[in-house]
Amino acid sequence: ETKAFQVDGQFDSAQYKSLLARAGLSPASYEQQLRYDLLNRELTSAIESSTIVSVSEAEHLIQLEQQKRDAAIGKISYQTFLDDNAVSDSEMKTYYENNMARFMLPAQVDIEYISLSVSSIAEKLTPTEEVLRAFYEDNLGQFMRPEQRKVSHILIESDKEAAIKILTAVKHRLDQGEQFATIAEELSQDTGSAGQGGDLGYIQKGVMEDDNFDKALFSLMEVGQVSEIVETSYGYHLLKLTDIQAVEQKSLLSVKEEVSRRYQQQEAEKIFFEQAEVLAELSYEYPDTLTVAADALDIPIQSTGFFSKSQTEIAGIAANKKVNAAAFSDEVLNERLNSAVIELSDQAVVVIRHKAYQPAKQSMLAEVEQEIRSELSLQYAQQRVKEAGETILQKIQQGGDPASLLSQYEWHTQQTLSRREQPFSYEILEQLYRMQKPLQSPNYHGFIDDEGNYIILVLYSVITPEKQKLTEADRAELLPYLEQNQGRSELAAFINSLKESADIAIIQP
Template sequence: RAQGWIAWFIVGLISIPFALWGVNSYVSGPTDTIVAEVNGEEVTQTALLEAVQRYRDQMRQMMGEEFNPEMFDNAEIRYVVLDDLIDQQLIRSAADELGLRISDRQIAQFIQQTPAFQRDGTFDSEQYQMVLARAGFTPTSYEASLRDDLLGQQLIQSVEGSTLVSEVEVERLLKLENQQREIAFGVVKLEDFLDDTEVDEADVRGFFDANQSSFTSPEQISLDYLELSLDDISTQVEVSEEQLQQYYVDNKAQFVGPEQRRASHILIEDNEESEQILAEIQTKLEEGQTFEELAETYSVDVGSAASGGDLGAIQRDVMEPAFEEAVFALENVGDISEPVKTEFGYHIIQLTDIDQSSNVEFADVKEKVEQQYKRQQAERQFYDKAEELANLTYENPETLDIAAETLGLDIKTSGKFTRSGGSGIAENQEVVKAAFSDDVLNQELNSQVLELSDTRLVVVRKNSHVDATLLPFDSVAPAITEQLRYQRASDLAYIQGESRLQELKSGASATQVFPDTWQPATYYGRDSQDISAQILDQAFRLPNAESTQYAGFTADNGNYVVIAVSDVKQGSVEDVEPEMRDGLVSNLTRLNGRVEMAAFLNTLRSEADIEIYESRVTSSEEE
């Protein structure tokens, strides 16, 4: 078990926030379970589970303390995420069929601007390859994945950006947005009925018996745990001046400003006409036609063709290997390569500029050298200790003591938490799931190694456990009594409020019906701050009619409110600030674009051959 976990761990420990669609499907093994097929393209169980985890993480960030792991751990959530993966596959396929393309220049720019591939704010080739390797990619496989993802985004932007918003639509919505309504209202206060409500012990006892789930202290558990942290290990790494000097010498290329070359290219598709087109371009170059003109005429890389084939600055280990080798083989600015074949077609490349690398002295980068050296040493120790932690806690499943003593770790204890989670390590869904698993809760064994983050691991075991317990009646009786009093007072306010509402509708004077609480009519906008938001909401729901419109509702505080809308003034379009108009147009365009995209996806789905293997989806639980 431990060896299997470590094999997975080494591949997946350090990940990067690609924020891309379906990237992980490229690292699924050939025997991965298939949960769906979209026009023959497979969606794997690994891709689904990883997408579900990304969704959970997003919801945890959005909901904060309100996040409940159990809400996002069911078959319904997996189907929602699977639908999204299917949509993504349909979009990528449609983009390809429509002939949309992502240029090499766009790929290079995206990679160079990705923070995960940078050191000190600058793209670093070694960092790039290290991060990809730990995520299970080679530069070639990642760039192919990235190209697919950017292609899908390009199609979405094309569809959503094609929508138009008419001036009539803008003006109509501006008038509604700036509309004002003349609102008057009266209040029947809950507090006026509190003295008239009586609650006896039998009522309280009946409510308690009927709602025992509301008066039960939840099941709770606390954990003992070992935590392995890369940051903690880093602080313990000791280094000498000699070690740093040697590391600088051995890795000098990292501390040299990388050579950059600027290049342009003409990309020709690989088909039966390629040889003829390449010969035609060569002839025109010999006749003196400029490279830029030929790129604009012949290149199928639309992203760079418009700028004469310019790809911008290029560093080593970023572009496709054959292409990159050709760029750095050119000796002089202006030189043009022979045709270079890659998976994208044939490239004719022109070198347009060279920015030579520059040496950096050890003293100038000593701090950076020390940081990298410590990090490298810490990572090696981290990987070794991670495997040892997994082995020791598995081989000694009834104690953490042996692993703690061997690895020099302290056994920590969490606070109590419920199945909904808690603070500290209990914020992590996998920790909560492990804590209440049969192995940990009932068998009292150590958990497997759990990943809190890319650089923090824990193993947990039960410290203490308390079953769900019904609270003593006497401890909750006072609160129930007050709750019943307020509810009954609110009910009485509702009855009287409804009666007064009917009086107003029958023509009675408002000041007679509400002698103490009637607020005279005043014009309010949708965003007015000097009136209750609930009153505004109800008032703007009423139909626009020639006569006064009445409505009543129970407010959140238990009072009953009767409102009267006597006039409606449409908003003035002329007085609208340009910024507000522009914002409305932008929001409408975005909304219409999403509607268009939804319709487009519905069409793609109706024409697609989609097969979902439901038993595999519902069993897609992480072991």
């Protein structure tokens, strides 16, 4: 059923083998991988779909979700302790000498190259009015506005049984004379269109990216007609056809820019494939120069500037993994030959050759002095903020006043906080909600957050609301969501158990 393997809607063995060969796969290896993927999908689906969350569990989870905590929060920023001047020259020198391998500059190359792309060729094409008119008339089908249908819908996102029950009742109400738009405003779960009576505007085939939706909409014969219940990837619908705009031929004047762009693209693709062959032939026949190919194709020779094999921030073609690998290959780096044609995309290629080389070398202390100073300053700041935070936390636990002890830092006084309270980070609130409920006196907790700051939490009380009974609508909406999340958790636990029980050996090269 894979469309890429089909010709005229039918599976084609030659197409199948050709596409696999381009991807470096044999039919046997591809089919084995496909079997593995299907088995893996079946196992995943079996675990995720077998989870059941009871109504009582759901009510308890909602109760926990709505729980609030009465707390105060202090923050000691590591930046308070940053001080480059605190790092002595001797400390910096010692760090440099102990980490010299880290301050090695890797080998670098500078390459020259000629590139060829459809876009660069298209930019040079300037078609005349006569050429554009001829192209337009030869391709009238490309410049037609397809049929568009204006549609309103009522969407129900519940499970199939509940959705069909609701939409069947809607059909009955429509038969009794109620307005489609009124019911859509009342029941449709598409929040984007419900307020407009379910109006989705004008739609052409393919826009909704759902075959069932298109089939149902474009099978309606008359304006005002309502479809039967339609199941799509979005949920379950009733569709009402409210207008039809027929196919319309666009004039050359109205689509002149599009005609020009399509002509340039089509012609540029033809020229590109012709020139790519010339580039491959000449760069191979004259392996010690790019000049011959550049002159024949009227393409400038460019250079990248120096870059290393492991460098992450590189501009231009050197950022391409294939180009980077070729630049450091034995053929280009040592034998000084032109590379083979490198495909950057299906519409761009390049040939490179060596220009200059810089061997790896040790950075001098003076060159990395500021980097070392900043790093040591950060290490000292992280150490000092931890010491300061732990000292203040200990004093608070011994009866000290948190507001006074944290007066020179950031202090948020006692307040009631939900699980998603702004402006506190998810990390802080997660730590707060892990703390045990205090009995007679507040509970205290300190930790280093992801940014390196020391956070002090003071929990005074836990506020838990009364458990609320779920309505039928809440159950239909909430239980599938909770079961899906629980299923994912159980799948993750299953995978972790397999990892723990597996006998894994790591062989170092």
